[in-house]
Amino acid sequence: MATFTASSLSFTSLSISLDQNKGLARGSVSLPAKAKSFGALTLRSAPMRFRVSCAAKPETVEKVCEIVKKQLALPATTEVSGDSKFAALGADSLDTVEIVMGLEEEFGISVEEESAQTIATVQDAADLIEKLCEKKE
Amino acid sequence: MRMQCLDTKFFTSSTSLAPIQLPSRMETHLWYVIPNEVKSEQLLNKYLEFLPKSEKERVFSMRGDELQKGALLARALVRTTIARYQTNQVSPRSLKFRKNIHGKPEVDWQQIEDWHPQQLHFNISHTESLVACGVTTHNPIGIDIEEKERKIKHSISSFAKRYFSQQEVQLLSSISDPEIQRQEFIKLWTLKEAYVKALGRGFSGSPFKTFTIRSVAASKEGIHLSESSSSENSDIVVESLEDSANHTGDWRFALLELAGSHYAAICSKNHPMKMSVWRTIPLVEDEYVSGTDSVIAVGGLM
Numbered sequence: 150m151a152t153f154t155a156s157s158l159s160f161t162s163l164s165i166s167l168d169q170n171k172g173l174a175r176g177s178v179s180l181p182a183k184a185k186s187f188g189a190l191t192l193r194s195a196p197m198r199f200r201v202s203c204a205a206k207p208e209t210v211e212k213v214c215e216i217v218k219k220q221l222a223l224p225a226t227t228e229v230s231g232d233s234k235f236a237a238l239g240a241d242s243l244d245t246v247e248i249v250m251g252l253e254e255e256f257g258i259s260v261e262e263e264s265a266q267t268i269a270t271v272q273d274a275a276d277l278i279e280k281l282c283e284k285k286e
Numbered sequence: 287m288r289m290q291c292l293d294t295k296f297f298t299s300s301t302s303l304a305p306i307q308l309p310s311r312m313e314t315h316l317w318y319v320i321p322n323e324v325k326s327e328q329l330l331n332k333y334l335e336f337l338p339k340s341e342k343e344r345v346f347s348m349r350g351d352e353l354q355k356g357a358l359l360a361r362a363l364v365r366t367t368i369a370r371y372q373t374n375q376v377s378p379r380s381l382k383f384r385k386n387i388h389g390k391p392e393v394d395w396q397q398i399e400d401w402h403p404q405q406l407h408f409n410i411s412h413t414e415s416l417v418a419c420g421v422t423t424h425n426p427i428g429i430d431i432e433e434k435e436r437k438i439k440h441s442i443s444s445f446a447k448r449y450f451s452q453q454e455v456q457l458l459s460s461i462s463d464p465e466i467q468r469q470e471f472i473k474l475w476t477l478k479e480a481y482v483k484a485l486g487r488g489f490s491g492s493p494f495k496t497f498t499i500r501s502v503a504a505s506k507e508g509i510h511l512s513e514s515s516s517s518e519n520s521d522i523v524v525e526s527l528e529d530s531a532n533h534t535g536d537w538r539f540a541l542l543e544l545a546g547s548h549y550a551a552i553c554s555k556n557h558p559m560k561m562s563v564w565r566t567i568p569l570v571e572d573e574y575v576s577g578t579d580s581v582i583a584v585g586g587l588m
Contacts, residue, residue: 220439227349239353241413242479242489243432247439250448262490 205275213274216251220244231272252278258285303378303569306370308406311424314556316563317367318418319359320545321352324567330355332569333362336378352414359417364410366568367419368393371406390486407554409483416548425555428484430476431548434469442471450474451498451527473584474499476551477539481524484537484553496528499539501585520585543582 214229221238223229229238235245249265252258252274258281268274309315324330334342337358345357365378382394393406407422411431420429438445446455454474461467477499482492501520522539538559544550545565552561563581565573575581 234347237347237349237353239349239414242430243436243438243475246449247445250440250445253448262493266488266490 205272205279209278210271210275212255213252213271216255217248217271220248220251229271231270231275233271234269256282258282303366303370308371308423309421311556312558313560313562314427314552314554315421316418316552316561317363317566318416318544319363319566319568320416321355321359322415324359329569330358333358336365337361356412356414356417360410360412362568363417363419364408367421368406368408371421386486388486388488388491413548416545418550420552422554422556426484426486427552427554428480428482429550429552430479430483431544431550432472432476433548434472434543436472437468442467446471449494451495453498453500457500473541473549476549477522477541480539480551480553481537497524497526499524522585541584543584545580549584
């Protein structure tokens with residue numbers, strides 16, 4: 150188990166993420182070690198095609214990462230990806246609300262409080278944006 | 287009943303912690319830790335031992351040393367504090383937490399043998415530089431802290447228009463000095479957050495636009511003698527813009543300047559809300575700081 154040492158804190162990475170450019174899904178699918186129910190979604194080893202509904206385009210995810218990095222004033226070298234959790238990056242409630250506002254401005258959408266409350270990761274935000282953008286059309 | 291200031295610094299290698307007395311229905315307790323005061327890696331590892339696996343994992347999922355330390359201190363503070371309030375020896379490790387249906391964390395008392403819950407309620411808030419835990423009995427509590435110097439990325443006016451009520455927007459826009467406007471904005475944010483957290487229904491359960499928080503001249507029965515030298519004679523009240531059956535009159539607020547660096551908003555139904563504040567380093571020391579420069583009333587009932 151990780152412990153605190155004099156020089157640094159050891160970091161145990163628990164999330165597994167599929168590279169967005171490879172893998173089977175059009176968007177990225179994140180599989181946190183802590184169980185999150187995916188319902189009917191099962192992964193099989195045979196080549197297959199499946200589409201994760203509401204999976205956002207990589208460009209959307211990228212844009213969200215930019216907005217998050219800017220809001221939290223993260224160093225450019227910080228790795229932020231689809232399964233990055235806002236809270237883990239240091240976002241408090243005021244940051245999260247500003248991030249939502251930033252997304253609304255960037256994408257020309259309006260995010261209801263109920264939806265905003267469910268956003269925990271960059272991917273969540275990107276998926277919501279695409280859903281709201283589709284509604285606009 | 288007030289806690290005496292503990293003059294003795296003590297460090298124990300066992301998990302026995304100095305007991306503390308529960309607040310009465312008319313009191314609110316606030317405990318805070320300043321992360322910069324906790325440097326010992328040995329102490330941090332002791333705190334780590336209090337956490338179950340899932341909480342440890344969450345601490346280490348935070349990106350960066352400072353965020354990990356803050357997350358660890360928050361869990362250590364809430365676990366040690368609640369354990370100390372128990373009349374039976376309860377180890378901080380043994381406490382179980384769960385979330386109510388809206389996601390508000392609470393203690394899962396059923397898991398503790400021989401415990402008769404005196405309806406202990408708690409709420410945590412932390413920034414990079416301060417970790418706080420509020421405790422009440424009989425009624426829920428919500429707290430929120432922000433660094434006094436906190437600046438937001440958006441303009442205050444556009445942020446307020448997006449999230450705050452109309453009256454609050456008007457109030458903020460009437461302040462011409464940008465620095466004072468920024469301070470009032472931060473104070474208002476902490477009050478609104480504390481209220482929503484006290485309600486425990488989540489951000490969407492009580493959208494910020496649907497209620498107004500403001501200061502009013504204190505009503506006679508609302509004034510209570512406070513230990514601080516300069517408490518303003520004003521009450522902080524909340525008005526719901528939706529449901530008039532919300533009984534918003536039951537909620538009490540206190541707004542403090544804490545440790546010279548933070549605004550702290552506390553919301554509960556306890557009345558009068560007599561605040562007792564301690565600066566603490568779990569397992570090491572407590573310092574009762576009410577009535578000192580570390581706790582300055584900015585408004586509301588003390």
